[in-house]
Amino acid sequence: MADMTSIDRARLAGLLDRERAACAVNYPKSKAAFEGSGEHLLGGVPMTWMRMWSGGFPLYQAAAHGARLTTIDGRELIDFCLGDTGAMAGHSPAPVVAAVTRRYAGLGGATTMLPTEDAAWVAGELSRRFGVSHWSFTLTATDANRWAIRLARQLTGRPKILVFSYCYHGSVDESFIVVGDDGKPVSREGNVGAPVDPTVTTRVVEFNDADALERELAYGDVAAVLMEPALTNIGIVLPQEGFLATVRELTRAAGTLLINDETHTFSAGPGGCTLAWGLSPDIVTIGKSLAGGVPVGAYGISAGLAEQILGDETADIVDTGGVGGTLAGNALSLAATRACLGEVLTDAAFASMTEVASHYVAGVRAVLAEHQLPWHITQLGARAEYRFTPVPPANGGESAAAADPELDEYLHLYTINRGILMTPFHNMALMSPVTTKADVDAHTEVFAAAVAELAG
Numbered sequence: 001m002a003d004m005t006s007i008d009r010a011r012l013a014g015l016l017d018r019e020r021a022a023c024a025v026n027y028p029k030s031k032a033a034f035e036g037s038g039e040h041l042l043g044g045v046p047m048t049w050m051r052m053w054s055g056g057f058p059l060y061q062a063a064a065h066g067a068r069l070t071t072i073d074g075r076e077l078i079d080f081c082l083g084d085t086g087a088m089a090g091h092s093p094a095p096v097v098a099a100v101t102r103r104y105a106g107l108g109g110a111t112t113m114l115p116t117e118d119a120a121w122v123a124g125e126l127s128r129r130f131g132v133s134h135w136s137f138t139l140t141a142t143d144a145n146r147w148a149i150r151l152a153r154q155l156t157g158r159p160k161i162l163v164f165s166y167c168y169h170g171s172v173d174e175s176f177i178v179v180g181d182d183g184k185p186v187s188r189e190g191n192v193g194a195p196v197d198p199t200v201t202t203r204v205v206e207f208n209d210a211d212a213l214e215r216e217l218a219y220g221d222v223a224a225v226l227m228e229p230a231l232t233n234i235g236i237v238l239p240q241e242g243f244l245a246t247v248r249e250l251t252r253a254a255g256t257l258l259i260n261d262e263t264h265t266f267s268a269g270p271g272g273c274t275l276a277w278g279l280s281p282d283i284v285t286i287g288k289s290l291a292g293g294v295p296v297g298a299y300g301i302s303a304g305l306a307e308q309i310l311g312d313e314t315a316d317i318v319d320t321g322g323v324g325g326t327l328a329g330n331a332l333s334l335a336a337t338r339a340c341l342g343e344v345l346t347d348a349a350f351a352s353m354t355e356v357a358s359h360y361v362a363g364v365r366a367v368l369a370e371h372q373l374p375w376h377i378t379q380l381g382a383r384a385e386y387r388f389t390p391v392p393p394a395n396g397g398e399s400a401a402a403a404d405p406e407l408d409e410y411l412h413l414y415t416i417n418r419g420i421l422m423t424p425f426h427n428m429a430l431m432s433p434v435t436t437k438a439d440v441d442a443h444t445e446v447f448a449a450a451v452a453e454l455a456g
Contacts, residue, residue, distance in 0.1 A: 141287025166396025
């Protein structure tokens with residue numbers, strides 16, 4: 001647990017009340033829009049997770065360009081949330097706008113159930129970046145993970161999946177499982193309407209625990225290990241030295257496939273952690289940011305696995321076998337993806353984004369050092385996140401135990417009220433190709449003021 005003895009909780013409560021009130025004053029149109037939208041919108045929002053913003057209501061978007069977002073209240077925010085990675089390319093990057101306009105308004109036809117030449121180009125580029133040779137497309141990373149799991153079960157003839165506690169793989173049923181306080185697997189708190197108890201379908205161990213992984217794989221029933229190369233949605237938890245190599249060795253020895261979900265860890269570089277760290281998964285899944293904000297996901301498999309699945313006459317992958325979607329691989333999303341990968345999220349762009357993220361980390365660390373706060377900040381390429389512990393957690397359970405909802409809300413509201421937008425679910429900041437060091441300095445100034453008030 002974090003050592004929070006340096007934080008005056010009564011002072012924090014007072015500051016939090018002040019910032020909540022200020023948010024209501026600063027964003028009255030957003031508040032009114034939310035309060036008036038519940039008649040037909042479930043929870044008053046298009047998706048219920050949009051309720052998770054601090055202050056009791058979400059901000060409403062009017063416009064977004066580059067690394068800036070403007071609310072319907074007319075207030076501009078420097079956007080470090082970037083759609084929780086979905087807009088890592090920046091909002092409406094010009095090459096993507098041009099490609100979408102050309103495809104939809106010029107050539108016409110977003111969805112015809114016919115392939116376009118863009119698909120082969122995108123598949124080739126993803127192969128260059130991530131190493132696996134054969135790709136197929138979805139609309140979300142969740143679907144990419146679901147279909148990859150189905151293929152893994154078909155290829156291995158095994159029923160179970162293994163994940164790491166507090167992992168994030170979208171809304172995949174098998175992933176809503178954690179290691180409980182007693183060390184035993186348990187459905188993650190709040191799991192909605194699980195079709196079966198996830199302990200039936202899934203094995204779970206803590207990240208960085210190679211002994212536990214070896215133990216669970218020894219049962220011989222795990223089709224695939226589905227993992228983020230670094231945990232990202234419970235605070236950034238980096239792999240310890242040698243852990244990922246051990247995961248690869250153990251999965252191969254057990255006849256288990258290895259799936260790298262690079263949806264968030266794509267921030268590590270043009271080929272995510274897979275390229276940056278020289279990893280060799282059997283399957284790669286990715287989504288969110290590939291198409292500059294246009295919905296798309298993808299999964300790639302090695303040549304040997306592709307040959308196996310295409311040669312399996314018992315697997316119906318062209319009709320009703322459970323792998324596919326009418327809108328997946330549509331012409332519009334792939335035109336956007338080609339433009340985004342080819343002209344926006346390039347190798348050079350990632351180098352610049354990572355440099356700006358390093359500047360962000362240096363600023364936050366200087367503030368923490370000045371006030372001797374027992375917090376830390378971790379960087380993963382273009383992504384960085386601070387957590388309320390003096391030492392980076394080694395696994396998801398430790399990181400979950402470091403959560404402090406009051407501190408989270410205070411910092412989020414303090415920044416929102418002063419022109420900075422952070423990711424609502426946690427303290428993640430992401431850099432786009434157009435995020436500048438001046439943007440970062442603006443955050444550092446606001447963060448320093450927030451911490452100074454907290455420290456008294």
